[in-house]
Amino acid sequence: MIITKAEVIVTSPDRNFVTLKLTTDDGLTGLGDATVNGRELAVVSYLRDHVVQLLIGRDASKIEDTWQFLYRSAYWRRGPITMAAIAAVDMALWDIKGKAAGMPVYQLLGGASRTGLMAYGHASGKELPEIFDSVRDHLEQGYRSIRVQTGVPGLKAIYGIASNDAAAALGTRYDHEPAVRGALPQEEDWDTRSYLRHIPTVFEAVRNEFGPELPLLHDGHHRMTPIQAAQLGKSLEPYDLFWLEDCTPAENQEALRLVRQHTTTPLAIGEIFNTIWDFKDIIREQLIDYVRGAVTHMGGITALKKTLDYAAMYQIKSGMHGPTDISPVGMAAAMHLGLAIHNFGIQEYMKHGAKTDAVFEQSFTWENGLLHPGDKPGLGVELNQDEAGKYPYEQAYLPYNRLADGTVHDW
Numbered sequence: 001m002i003i004t005k006a007e008v009i010v011t012s013p014d015r016n017f018v019t020l021k022l023t024t025d026d027g028l029t030g031l032g033d034a035t036v037n038g039r040e041l042a043v044v045s046y047l048r049d050h051v052v053q054l055l056i057g058r059d060a061s062k063i064e065d066t067w068q069f070l071y072r073s074a075y076w077r078r079g080p081i082t083m084a085a086i087a088a089v090d091m092a093l094w095d096i097k098g099k100a101a102g103m104p105v106y107q108l109l110g111g112a113s114r115t116g117l118m119a120y121g122h123a124s125g126k127e128l129p130e131i132f133d134s135v136r137d138h139l140e141q142g143y144r145s146i147r148v149q150t151g152v153p154g155l156k157a158i159y160g161i162a163s164n165d166a167a168a169a170l171g172t173r174y175d176h177e178p179a180v181r182g183a184l185p186q187e188e189d190w191d192t193r194s195y196l197r198h199i200p201t202v203f204e205a206v207r208n209e210f211g212p213e214l215p216l217l218h219d220g221h222h223r224m225t226p227i228q229a230a231q232l233g234k235s236l237e238p239y240d241l242f243w244l245e246d247c248t249p250a251e252n253q254e255a256l257r258l259v260r261q262h263t264t265t266p267l268a269i270g271e272i273f274n275t276i277w278d279f280k281d282i283i284r285e286q287l288i289d290y291v292r293g294a295v296t297h298m299g300g301i302t303a304l305k306k307t308l309d310y311a312a313m314y315q316i317k318s319g320m321h322g323p324t325d326i327s328p329v330g331m332a333a334a335m336h337l338g339l340a341i342h343n344f345g346i347q348e349y350m351k352h353g354a355k356t357d358a359v360f361e362q363s364f365t366w367e368n369g370l371l372h373p374g375d376k377p378g379l380g381v382e383l384n385q386d387e388a389g390k391y392p393y394e395q396a397y398l399p400y401n402r403l404a405d406g407t408v409h410d411w
């Protein structure tokens, strides 16, 4: 179980993915996802220039020791690039350990705590008829929980809002727009007061159309002040949201105290957090209901499991980040972890495109609204390097937004 080879593979089938592949002297291989959307090559350099040489000759069975070595020896701890690199190594080592044991990773984590993982998809539209069509389409695809994002009157382009016009132009419809390929990020517009006025009317209409049972979620994309977020949570209470996500900028966790004092709408946050330290206070003070951390950006299965075990003490559940920029390897890691822990809440699940599915051969299943990682030894994902080689890196940026007076606004 000595690591003899460590390769960093960049491929861009439908979007950019960074994958670490470790090989041991007994011929086992393990994969890890190191994709940081829009800043991919920074992690490639971190791994290739600073980590790969540290791994050669190490015992692949030592997952905890390798994690602590990479985290503590660097001196410069935390941050998305460092933690994505450590996450990739961690995932690859769990993959190898599973293959060595002949067991899927969830068995090594304690075995299945449920038959499958409830997952939510992303419905969106500029106006109500498009939103209703998108919700119906997701129900037909088997989703039993749905995030709803809406256009706002007076605003031309908002992140995460698919439109049938754009879908016709692209030939495919994204309900959560990917980073757009090109040398510069696209500029969108934003007005929080218009958004706050409009959004309760959309949730009222969606509830009237689809009834009280369907779990509905909404993402505020970190755009509100604490008092605005409190106002939104309160105005959405009649529509019984499963959660309100990312209501305030994630750097200031204290903001959630004020939000919490004013609303009983459940709160989810943390997709851009990198360590348990980012979650420590808001878990202990019970300011959130769901931990949005991703295996890929929180330092891997080892670190996110510790965070979720801590959250379990406060009845806080998982809501792991799962947009398409989490590669199939990162998604598989999330599914194994979610299946094993007791305090699983819900899993975000956006389907990858056909090209991505050809590059990453996967074993997961999606039936009756439930995900399952499958029972292949390890994570259950193999990289087809011939397919991966067909799609070289392409520069891509997430969009950003400005207010009417030109001020750059929060993501």
Ligand SMILES: [Mg+2]
Binding pocket: 219, 221, 245, 246, 271
């Ligand atoms: Mg979010």
